[in-house]
Amino acid sequence: MNLLLLISVPSLTALIVLFLYEPKKIKAVSFAGSVIQLGLVLYTLKAYYQQKQLNPLNNFFFEKTYAWFPSLNINFHIGIDGIAIAMLLLTAVVVLAGILVSWKVEKNVKEFFFLLLLLSAGAYGFFISLDLFSLFFFLEVAVIPKFLLIGIWGSGKKEYSAMKLALMLMGGSALIFVGLLALYITTSGNGFNWQVVASLNISSELQKIIFPFLFIGFGVFTALFPFHTWVPDGHSSAPTAASMFLAGISMKLGGYGCLRVAVYLLPEAAHYYSPYIIVLATIAILYGAFATMMQQDLKYINAYSSVSHCGFVLLGIGMLTKTSINGAVLQMVSHGLMTALFFAAIGMLYERTHTRMLKELGGLLKVMPFIATVFVIAGLCSLGLPGLSGFVAEMTVFMGSWERVETGYRIATILSCSSIVVTAVYILRATGQTVMGPITNNHFNVLTDATWNERLAAAVLLIAILIIGIAPFYLNDLIKPGTEMMMQKIASSVK
């Protein structure tokens, strides 16, 4: 199969949307496009399994190279492994759900869906890229629409948030770009090919200089402390679908980049910086959790909890054991799904009650049982209930982290584990205030429950969460060859 299809379908859908005028048709086409895309990703998964069976030793499949800037030796090189497919699946599910919850958008419908689709095309391109230049290119494609989505369709102090998000992510991109150029120069003009760079022997001094650029750059995307402040503001101002994309997909671009580019290409530096990463990740986990505990706005609650949960991604990567990196990838997928579900539920509540403040909400389980139940399940997933995806990911990170026996690492692991208590506190606080208790406002009594599209959106995400939670071996087996391949290089670089 040709992976270009994965970029073409959303791009083509976006293009068709541009030529449509009726909002209904625009929505229908976007929906159809994202369903086709999900089907395509599932087909890719099947094709991958077939190919993997035929060539079990291969790491990457469906590789293709197209010349892009021949004079600079820059090619468009694509290919996927299990980790990339896991991320593609995440993207397809979140995009589908995001389009479904946007059914009620009325302002500039065409532009809205065009931007959503463009953003998703960027994410697909990012995950299939095996060339650092195209990787960077798609990263930018996935960022710029965010600025517009928040600035135009957002709420609250949206201009400030949009600007802050764009500037901070652009700052991160600039760091990444510097790092990538430095790598480009080390290949002495042989281009940006990821595999080529991986096979080079970059001196450890050089690695130590380039690594912070790449890791912090990608880290900004995944809410690396203290560069996380765009997360709360950005999420709270964004329209529902944009929040879902932002937390579900964009933040994962960062984690994926940290792992695939920074750590994998510069393993010696990764070992050198590992203690620093772990300190920052542990701070993010606990500090994010404690900060969440004090928030009043539901979107801020989920945004700060994302800081905490993405800390697990960074912790898993920083621990540099096979299990912990596996856990980091699992956490990326799990957090993407769960946070998208959470934002979807918050969006549905907000659309009806017109408030997201804990104090003003209450007793919604009585008037909108479906939405309230989804909200509770998203919360339970966030606090790591077995049977849902969060548990699997967090426990894998913990098991992997515990393999590091040095006292400092053990302390970091224990501190990170203790976040499961704080998470329970803030999740129960949020659900207790919002959906339980007496009804606080008489207007709530006339509100209606979820519509078909909202039910479908929640169902798609829930099914994915349940599959991972109940049968994690599918996802685990899918990503394991990828982490094993990377671990060979990472482990061999220890001196």
Added chain:
Amino acid sequence: MNNHINIALIPLLPLASFVILGLFGRKYIKTFSGVIGVGSLLISALLSLQTAYQYFFVDGKLNGVYQKVIAFKYTWLSFSDSVSIDMGALLDPISVMMLVLVTFVSLMVHIFSLGYMKGEERYSTYYAFLGLFTFSMLGLVLSTNIFQIYMFWELVGVSSFLLIGYYFDKPSAVAASKKAFIVTRFADLGFLIGILVLSFQAHTLDFQTLIDTLSKPQTIGSFMGVSILTWGLTLVFMGGAGKSAMFPLHIWLPDAMEGPTPVSALIHAATMVVAGVYLVARLFPVFSVDEAALTIVTYVGLISALFAAVIACTQTDIKRVLAYSTMSQIGYMMFALGVSKYNGEEGLGFMGSMFHLFTHAFFKSLLFLCAGAVIHLVHSNEMKDMGGLRKYMPLTNAAFLIACLAIAGVPPFAGFFSKEEILLAAFHSNKLVYGVALFTSGLTAFYMFRLYFSIFWNKEAHLHGEHHGEGSFAMKLPLVLLAILSVGAGFIPFASFVTADGAALETHIDYAFSAAPVFFGVTGILLAAYLYKTENARPQNIANTFGGLYQSAYKKFYIDEIYLFITKKIVFNCIGRPAAWIDKNIINGTINLFGNTTVKLSESVKTIQSGKVQSYALYFISGALLLAALIIYAL
């Protein structure tokens, strides 16, 4: 050999009930919810009985010892070649005993709820949650893997949370459900770290291998002067203490009584709260080689037993009295494990603990169901609204009396036999433990009969309006069945089935030894009769005499207040608030400062801003290239 499909069906049927009722209950099959719940549990209970029969009588012993049988096991999540989370079913005497116990009590509660919860708006949700709980509890009991038990452990916790918060529009119920979840979560943190410690030491998560590895004498490192094994076991025990409401992690249990009463009978009396005891029993071969950890278990259990019994004497909410009584009885089970050894005669404590767990489940769930029937009648939990109820509900009166006699340890009721073994084990191991346990058994008899007389004798309660006596057949049947077991369960030759090492234990009733506990029990009963059988001023006088002690016991020794102080004043105000403040002002402030400075700077270099995107791109790329080149060539 047991058929593994049958065994898998035991937990899966309640799960199916949960899924069906959860998805379709509210809209389509609401009126049948109870029937679906009861039906699934009935089949589960029958399959459990059949499994037990097969295990104990058909397969029987090998070389005089009941074997541990892995009925099935699948890898669920593998971390490395030797470390993986498996899902499976392990049959050994304690898990088979628990299978029968859990399915039977759950069935009784399902049946009782047909009458008790009739007409509830969320009737189907209630049965769905009961199904989820039963599934989780059975999964916990059958665990083959320490992580499997942890998973189901969390699931029973969340089922308990959902059921305590069943009346979700009542703020006190919401608060109680949150408290229960968070306190047990805190304890589970210990459990989780304990798992990490133990599994890292043993290189496995599988119970069998883990126990075999760790119970062998070996050289193990130490941390802060305490051996790693003790650390691991104590941390795991912390999880058990949280779930089993042991001091000082017990504060959630009395509040958990906000849930519907049949739920209290099932979860907070008979099954979930003994999970901690079960966990220690499951890991007992490892505990038995670690003296320090066992000592902790002993004293935590002993303190809980006494502490809760004292509080129970002063409480006026009948469900809270029962809650503290549960805590006290679980304390018995814990210290019985603590004073036990692994092999042969010295394993008496283990056997007594399991026996007491078994009999306690029957009479305590009976007490709760009776309390449910009483509350159903008088619409109040308070003793002051009750009295003289024996006329309205003769059957409940008889059942409650039987259960009280059983828990007070009067022969020949079930509690007498199990408590006897525990006291005997304590007597041979530690005289202090024995003394406290003996005194507590007197207290137990006292507060239980205080409860009994206050409800069924004493003054005449004024029942308002129309009342429906004892409720329907569905509410009576479980009382009768459980009452029969509260009398008869003691005659089961438990020691020949369930022991620490799987070999039969010789036990006999030593009448000379029984004299002391029976004396204490009867004294307690007589004292309660003197004070509470008729309405009089004596209890108030005694309360006044003991002024300070009475007040502090009535206020539950202010433990809740201490917790509130720590969480509200320290965690919220000294950690949470500063974290939020720092984020808002310092970190965000710095970013804003950068932003504002940039704006000001750009004002001064406005001319460069031509507005042409191409030139921006040029600046950006050339700047980045320059920086990169600098890095490379500076080396």
